[in-house]
Amino acid sequence: MKSALEATEEERQRSYEVKWAEGGSISFLYSYTDLLVNKESNDTASEFVRRKIRATVKDLRTAELLCPNNHPIGTKRLILVPARPGPDAHRGGAGCGGFLGAAQQRSG
Helix, strand or coil: CCCCCCCHHHHHHHHHHHHHCCCCCHHHCCCCCCCCCCHHHHHHHHHHHHHHHHHCCHHHHHHHHHHCCCCCCCCCCCCCCCCCCCCCCCCCCCCCCCHHHHHHHHHH
């Protein structure tokens, strides 16, 4: 595994998409060796998550409140639910069970 900054933008996006699709897991934070120790690397993951939140949460105000804007992602509690806890866990589509399932249920 390598630093997020050593990967190309395309490689990072693919890696983040794979981890995002797993849902319900903090393994997303271990996509690269330095996401928890290098702010610039963490910013790449934070921006990926902000885009996912904005694309998933319908209410723009709620989406912005959920976005990691004033802290590195992983330094505060993530919005996580089990990947497949029940019939409405994926109301927004695949991948929502992980970071956004709970948020979407609250804003829904």
